[in-house]
Amino acid sequence: MTTLVGPDLFDCRDAFASTLQDLAQRDDRVVVVCSDSVGSSKLVDFKKRFPHRLVNVGIAEQTLIGVAAGLANGGKRPIVSAASCFLTARGLEQIKVDLAYSHAKVVVCGMSPGVAYGELGPTHHSIEDVAWLRAIDNLAVVVPADPKETEQALRAALLHDGPVFIRVSRMPVPSVYADGYQFVLGKSFRVTEGSDVTIIANGTMLARAVEAATLLRGRGVGCRVVSMPTVAPLDLAEVRAAAEETGAIVTVEEHSVRGGLGGAVAEAVVCQHPVPMRILGFPGFLPTGSATWLLEYSGLTAAGIAAAVDDVLQHK
Amino acid sequence: MTLAGRSLPVGRIDPSLPLEERVRLLGEAARAIRRRDLEMVRSAALGHIGGDFSSADIVATLLLAVLNIDPSRPSLDDRDRFVMSKGHSSGVLYATLAAAGFFDPAWLDGYMEPLSPLNGHPDRKKVPGVEANTGPLGHGLPIAVGIAIAGKMDGSNRRTLCLVGDGELQEGSNWEAMMAAGHRGLDKLTVIVDRNGYQQGAPTEETSRLEPIAEKVRAFGWAAAEVDGHDHASLLGLFEKLPVIAGRPTFVIAHTHKGYPVSFMQDRVEWHHKVPTTEQVRAALQELA
Numbered sequence: 001m002t003t004l005v006g007p008d009l010f011d012c013r014d015a016f017a018s019t020l021q022d023l024a025q026r027d028d029r030v031v032v033v034c035s036d037s038v039g040s041s042k043l044v045d046f047k048k049r050f051p052h053r054l055v056n057v058g059i060a061e062q063t064l065i066g067v068a069a070g071l072a073n074g075g076k077r078p079i080v081s082a083a084s085c086f087l088t089a090r091g092l093e094q095i096k097v098d099l100a101y102s103h104a105k106v107v108v109c110g111m112s113p114g115v116a117y118g119e120l121g122p123t124h125h126s127i128e129d130v131a132w133l134r135a136i137d138n139l140a141v142v143v144p145a146d147p148k149e150t151e152q153a154l155r156a157a158l159l160h161d162g163p164v165f166i167r168v169s170r171m172p173v174p175s176v177y178a179d180g181y182q183f184v185l186g187k188s189f190r191v192t193e194g195s196d197v198t199i200i201a202n203g204t205m206l207a208r209a210v211e212a213a214t215l216l217r218g219r220g221v222g223c224r225v226v227s228m229p230t231v232a233p234l235d236l237a238e239v240r241a242a243a244e245e246t247g248a249i250v251t252v253e254e255h256s257v258r259g260g261l262g263g264a265v266a267e268a269v270v271c272q273h274p275v276p277m278r279i280l281g282f283p284g285f286l287p288t289g290s291a292t293w294l295l296e297y298s299g300l301t302a303a304g305i306a307a308a309v310d311d312v313l314q315h316k
Numbered sequence: 317m318t319l320a321g322r323s324l325p326v327g328r329i330d331p332s333l334p335l336e337e338r339v340r341l342l343g344e345a346a347r348a349i350r351r352r353d354l355e356m357v358r359s360a361a362l363g364h365i366g367g368d369f370s371s372a373d374i375v376a377t378l379l380l381a382v383l384n385i386d387p388s389r390p391s392l393d394d395r396d397r398f399v400m401s402k403g404h405s406s407g408v409l410y411a412t413l414a415a416a417g418f419f420d421p422a423w424l425d426g427y428m429e430p431l432s433p434l435n436g437h438p439d440r441k442k443v444p445g446v447e448a449n450t451g452p453l454g455h456g457l458p459i460a461v462g463i464a465i466a467g468k469m470d471g472s473n474r475r476t477l478c479l480v481g482d483g484e485l486q487e488g489s490n491w492e493a494m495m496a497a498g499h500r501g502l503d504k505l506t507v508i509v510d511r512n513g514y515q516q517g518a519p520t521e522e523t524s525r526l527e528p529i530a531e532k533v534r535a536f537g538w539a540a541a542e543v544d545g546h547d548h549a550s551l552l553g554l555f556e557k558l559p560v561i562a563g564r565p566t567f568v569i570a571h572t573h574k575g576y577p578v579s580f581m582q583d584r585v586e587w588h589h590k591v592p593t594t595e596q597v598r599a600a601l602q603e604l605a
Contacts, residue, residue, distance in 0.1 A: 031469070055465055059500075060492035063458040067496065070462020073447060075393060075470070078462075093452055094489075098459060102449040103441055 004312040008170035013111060015147035017042040020079060024050050024136050029077040031055060031157070041081040048314045053187035058067060061086050065094035065108070070105045075288025077158060085117070085126035088133060099163040100139040102137055107157040112170035114204065114254035115282070118291040127175045127282050131259025133165050134232040134260040140164040140185055141232040141254070143261070145206035146176045149229055160185055167203060170256075171291045172246070174207050188235040194222035196314075197309050198242035198249050198263055202228050204295075205280075211302035223309065234264050236272070243273035248316045249280045250308050252300065257281040274313040278308040324414060330383040333353040335549065336362045338381055342548040345537075346376040349415055351604050352424060353407040356595045362436065366587035370409035370512035370572040373477060375400070377551040378414045378477055384437050387417035394474050397452040397463050399448045402455020402481035402510065403437040404589075410434050410443070435543050454487025456480060457507060461493045463564070466503035475558065478507045483515025486524050490506070491536070494567075498537025503559040504519065506566040507538075512574040521578045533567040544555035545570030578603050594601070 014196055024030045024046070031053045038056060047054045055071070058060060061082065068078040080087070087110055088095070093270035110129055119157035134141045140160060142249050143148040143234050150168060164185070181189070191206070192213050201209035206227050213223040226248055227236055242249055249269060251262035262279030282298055289297060299307070322347050325348055329341050339591070350372050357363035377386070383396040400409050407427065411482035414421040426432035437451030448459045460478035467474050478491065497505055509529065512517055520526050530540040539561035553572075560566045575581025578600045592600060 031466075050467060057492070057496045060489075060496065062454070062489035063461070063496055066455060066458025066489065066493065067462035067465065069448070070459040070464070071457065071463075071466045073397065074463045074466025076466050094455065096448055097452055101439075211471060254359070308370035 009174055011172055012144065012147050012150040012169040013042045015150045016109065016154060017046060018133060019151045020046055023155065023311040024053060024156060027077060029075060031071055031078050033057065033064060033068045033071065033074045033080045035059055035061055035082045037082040037111065042081060043081065062094050065091040065096050068106045069094070069098035069102060069104045073193060077115070078106050079158070080106060080108045081111055081244050081279060083126070084129050085124050085274040086112035088126065088129040092132060095133065095139065095165070096105050096136050100136045103138060104163055105161070105182070106163050107154070108163065108165045109286045111164060112166050113167040114169070114171070115286065115291045115294045118289050118294045121288050122285040125286060127254070128255045128259070129167065130231055130253070130255050130261065131263065132257055135258070138162055139232065140230065142185065143167045143203040143231050144169070144183070144229050145227060146173050146182060146201055147173060148177045154230065155186045156183055169204050171202050171204050176207050176210065183229060185234050186230050188230070188236060188238040189227040190238070191225040191227050192223065194224035195250035196248070198226055198246045199223040199252060199305060199309065200226045200228050200239070200242065200249060200261065201252045202261055203230070204213060204254045205300060208300065208302050209252055209305055212305035212309065215302055215306045221309065228261060228265070231264050234268055236268050239265055239271045243269050243275045247258040248276050248310055249313045250305065252280040252305055254279050254295070254300065257283055264270050276312050278306060278312045280308055283296050323380065324411065324591055325433055326415055326417050326421065328387070328416055330377045335552065336605050338425035338552065339548045342377055342381055342588070345415055346373050346381055347546070347604050348525045349376055349408060349411045351601055352411045352421070354592065354597055354600055354604070356407050356411065357425055357591060358594070359425070361591050362428050363407045363591065364589045365407070366514070366581060367402060367481060367510065368572040368587070369404045369578065369581065371402065371475065371510040372403050372408045372552060373546045373548060374479060374508055374510065374535045374570055375553065376415070377548055379412045381552060383477070383571050384474070387445065387547035390418060394472055394512060396474050397447050397448070397460070397476045399456040399460045399463070399478040400438065400446070401450050401453070401478055403450030403540065405514040406434070406436060406438050409438060409446070413443065413445040416445070421441065437498050438468055453481065453484040454489035454583040457490045459474045460505060460507070461497045461502065463502065464497065468500070468502060476502065476505045480507060480509050481525060482509050482511045482520050483523070484514065485509065485529070494533065494536045494538065497565045501563045502536070502565045506568060507571050508568040511569050511571050513589065514574045516588050517586060529569055538567045539564045539571065540567050542569045542571065557578045563584055
């Protein structure tokens with residue numbers, strides 16, 4: 001059912017942008033709120049088609065979120081779109097208070113997260129966003145892996161009774177899911193079966209996790225790959241199954257090793273069924289370099305993931 | 317302890333009454349609201365009585381006599397919106413919402429008690445009539461701008477009014493939102509600043525100067541108006557003439573006194589969040605009789 005499809009690579013912002021237009025066409029209440037981020041969010045076509053439903057507040061992330069909360073109070077269904085590094089850091093208290101604590105039905109899309117802006121340096125890397133957002137109660141946090149999942153996550157978020165954060169990747173990724181895939185908020189998806197070890201991944205790392213599993217299978221290691229697009233609320237049952245049935249877990253994400261998907265899984269593993277784990281991600285502030293180079297530099301490649309699996313199996 | 321502070325008239329003021337009668341009723345209501353608030357703060361041994369009292373006349377005028385709201389149907393789509401950005405003045409907000417009829421005044425007895433719906437800062441999920449969860453400063457104004465943008469998109473006549481503290485204007489988020497609102501010409505949006513001159517620890521002008529506020533807001537594309545924030549007739553007159561300039565949001569500088577009108581509280585910075593003793597409550601209630 002699920003395959004790594006072809007050599008083609010996709011920018012998930014394209015799926016985001018076309019889905020937005022479809023949602024706006026279907027529901028008059030849908031409005032987009034951005035902070036001078038029309039181009040970087042690929043909203044040029046949306047602006048042409050729905051000029052009065054695009055609210056650009058200027059370079060002002062606190063107001064970006066506050067205005068979105070107000071639009072929701074006024075009966076709209078706001079979808080916020082801005083660079084994840086600025087949006088989540090500068091608008092954090094507004095996300096906590098105006099959206100999560102207030103139970104405002106607002107979808108917040110963090111564009112170009114992780115190391116998408118690799119060459120621009122750590123000011124523009126968004127490698128802490130999942131950590132600080134998943135600490136907030138009543139906020140769903142979703143990290144889609146490919147265009148299909150990005151589209152489905154956006155549609156699901158608009159139907160969700162509460163605020164949702166979606167990380168929308170800019171880094172080119174292959175299409176991971178086959179046609180029958182259906183994203184469900186809060187649910188994981190088992191991409192490959194295996195009983196020796198489980199790799200849990202999301203976002204841009206899912207394709208690399210699948211590649212790593214293929215490498216490992218060639219060496220006789222039965223590797224389960226679990227796609228975990230929703231980091232909050234976490235699919236606890238699937239994490240427990242991974243721990244109980246495979247006895248070792250490696251997480252991999254385009255994020256800091258502190259507090260993201262790895263942290264969430266580790267909390268669940270420690271409390272439910274402790275097993276050896278490795279958490280792959282970025283150790284801290286990164287040097288400059290392209291996104292692809294930074295992933296290789298940080299060992300976030302199929303070979304790097306396979307090496308971490310070999311290591312964790314030594315401790316099983 | 318006397319229970320003289322506990323009585324609270326309930327119900328909104330009929331807008332068809334003559335102005336003098338509405339002003340008289342507002343005066344009575346504002347005194348009753350202050351008395352009730354005093355009891356709440358005494359009972360909770362927590363609160364912000366200084367800012368409650370400086371804003372009481374503004375909040376009472378809006379909720380009891382100006383806004384197009386129906387306390388029995390607090391979620392009506394086209395209701396006017398009142399965003400209390402200075403959420404620490406929850407005592408006066410709750411007492412006034414109860415006086416307007418949004419909920420049973422008996423709730424006020426539980427102000428800040430464990431599991432009470434009446435948190436130290438308002439929660440719209442728990443309290444009918446609360447439009448926004450505020451407390452951290454600088455949140456209400458951007459939310460009010462969003463509400464006003466939604467209304468403009470829909471061609472709605474509803475008004476959005478937002479009350480901010482003066483010290484609160486030191487938060488940059490207000491100025492982000494003021495810029496966006498001025499740019500958009502949101503003339504159904506009105507922000508009122510409770511200009512009592514004091515923040516938590518000192519006068520605003522000694523802490524980080526705010527003046528000239530009127531010139532600043534005009535430079536952001538707003539119309540500015542000044543009013544005695546304790547004069548119900550002046551407040552009613554101003555709110556009936558909004559917007560001050562067509563095509564612009566209005567910024568009202570309401571000149572007030574912290575702790576007004578209690579003689580030993582007025583314009584004294586320590587009453588920002590000081591809890592009165594039993595004797596002080598008794599004395600204040602006599603002044604508010």
